[in-house]
Amino acid sequence: MIFDGSSERRGSILVTGGAGYIGSHAVLALLDAGWPVIVLDNLTTGFRWAVDPRASFVEGDVTDSALVRSILTYHEVAAIMHFAGSVVVPESVVDPLKYYGNNTAATCSLLRNAVDCGVPHIVFSSTAATYGSPDVAQVCENTPTRPINPYGRSKLVVEAMLADAAAAYPINYCALRYFNVAGADPAGRTGQSTAGATHLIKVCVEAALGRRELVEVYGTDYDTHDGTGVRDYIHVSDLADAHVHALHLLMDDPEASHTMNCGYGTGFSVLDVLDAVERISGREIRRVMRPRRPGDPAALIADNNLILSRTRWRPRHARLGDIVRHALAWEDQLARRKPGQPVGQREIAA
Numbered sequence: 001m002i003f004d005g006s007s008e009r010r011g012s013i014l015v016t017g018g019a020g021y022i023g024s025h026a027v028l029a030l031l032d033a034g035w036p037v038i039v040l041d042n043l044t045t046g047f048r049w050a051v052d053p054r055a056s057f058v059e060g061d062v063t064d065s066a067l068v069r070s071i072l073t074y075h076e077v078a079a080i081m082h083f084a085g086s087v088v089v090p091e092s093v094v095d096p097l098k099y100y101g102n103n104t105a106a107t108c109s110l111l112r113n114a115v116d117c118g119v120p121h122i123v124f125s126s127t128a129a130t131y132g133s134p135d136v137a138q139v140c141e142n143t144p145t146r147p148i149n150p151y152g153r154s155k156l157v158v159e160a161m162l163a164d165a166a167a168a169y170p171i172n173y174c175a176l177r178y179f180n181v182a183g184a185d186p187a188g189r190t191g192q193s194t195a196g197a198t199h200l201i202k203v204c205v206e207a208a209l210g211r212r213e214l215v216e217v218y219g220t221d222y223d224t225h226d227g228t229g230v231r232d233y234i235h236v237s238d239l240a241d242a243h244v245h246a247l248h249l250l251m252d253d254p255e256a257s258h259t260m261n262c263g264y265g266t267g268f269s270v271l272d273v274l275d276a277v278e279r280i281s282g283r284e285i286r287r288v289m290r291p292r293r294p295g296d297p298a299a300l301i302a303d304n305n306l307i308l309s310r311t312r313w314r315p316r317h318a319r320l321g322d323i324v325r326h327a328l329a330w331e332d333q334l335a336r337r338k339p340g341q342p343v344g345q346r347e348i349a350a
């Protein structure tokens with residue numbers, strides 16, 4: 001993205017979780033926009049090789065206060081983008097304290113250090129799971145937040161913490177509520193690489209490429225057009241660009257904080273996704289119908305008017321076909337990579 005906003009580029013951006021799926025795309029977006037980047041990641045689910053070599057890399061935990069403070073004081077950190085966290089909804093149901101620890105308590109620790117070290121801005125990875133199971137077709141930011149799983153609650157508490165901190169200290173924040181993130185860098189530099197990932201598009205793409213035997217469809221009796229769960233899938237590179245816009249929004253008015261949906265406003269069911277992956281890959285995918293998965297809402301679709309009005313962010317890869325094509329291309333490349341080999345620069349046809 002070329003950013004021609006008025007904010008000055010002073011200092012570096014600390015990206016926690018920058019070796020992970022979304023964080024590694026945000027690192028690319030920041031570097032491509034001219035920002036120096038420092039990544040802090042403990043590599044529990046991320047990969048060192050996924051971090052672009054133009055960024056500095058520190059292996060460590062966001063709860064390691066001594067480490068975080070040394071980064072914040074040594075580098076001139078203009079803002080933090082906080083992606084580090086635990087992300088799997090069903091796991092949060094069986095191990096909620098992991099989520100309150102790594103999402104809520106860890107962010108409290110990071111925020112404490114950010115405030116103490118005078119970092120003026122933070123962009124936070126929130127989630128559509130904060131809405132729970134809404135009774136409206138599209139959720140806007142003031143739709144009541146009633147999360148139905150510990151993952152969503154662990155993030156909603158952080159949003160409250162950020163609001164209280166921004167009222168009390170000289171820091172402003174942008175909480176971006178991501179809908180379902182999918183796809184991969186169109187230039188093939190990074191993508192979703194976690195082994196055993198549970199996200200639907202990743203699972204379908206693995207099945208199409210013969211790396212899984214089948215796809216389980218969790219729930220066929222939802223009140224949706226075909227009975228399966230409906231989600232708003234956002235291309236990860238569009239989401240990464242949204243972070244750069246959020247950063248400039250914070251810098252342009254340090255008094256204002258923002259909570260904004262990141263989605264396209266279009267919903268696809270599990271069967272729609274399966275059909276798209278079959279069509280684009282040319283492979284048939286074996287489907288097995290299963291009961292509903294605990295903690296899953298029927299449908300979650302964004303009203304994205306707020307981010308469209310407050311920033312100049314505009315989606316560039318909003319077609320489900322593009323998301324699937326880029327996910328397939330990444331999965332294919334990932335399978336052929338040798339362990340530790342840096343990510344490629346191959347152009348993927350859009």
Ligand SMILES: NC(=O)c1ccc[n+]([C@@H]2O[C@H](COP(=O)([O-])OP(=O)(O)OC[C@H]3O[C@@H](n4cnc5c(N)ncnc54)[C@H](O)[C@@H]3O)[C@@H](O)[C@H]2O)c1
Nearest residue numbers: 017019020021022042043044045046061062084085125181
């Ligand atoms: N993937 C989605 O659909 C989605 C949707 C909504 C919100 N989010 C949020 O976006 C963020 C990134 O998600 P992702 O899909 O890229 O997941 P990911 O697991 O690929 O990335 C998380 C990264 O954080 C690192 N990490 C985890 N805990 C850490 C800690 N305590 N200290 C340092 N590093 C740590 C991991 O090693 C990994 O590199 C998360 O906060 C997640 O809750 C993701």
Ligand SMILES: O=c1ccn([C@@H]2O[C@H](COP(=O)(O)OP(=O)(O)O[C@H]3O[C@H](CO)[C@@H](O)[C@H](O)[C@H]3O)[C@@H](O)[C@H]2O)c(=O)[nH]1
Nearest residue numbers: 087089127128129179180198199200203216217218229270
């Ligand atoms: O093998 C699978 C995987 C998923 N699903 C269904 O597909 C939909 C999407 O599921 P999934 O890809 O696991 O994402 P979500 O559970 O919707 O959660 C994602 O999207 C949320 C925002 O909407 C984020 O907060 C979470 O981090 C992220 O995991 C749901 O209806 C699931 O029941 C299946 O039927 N089979």
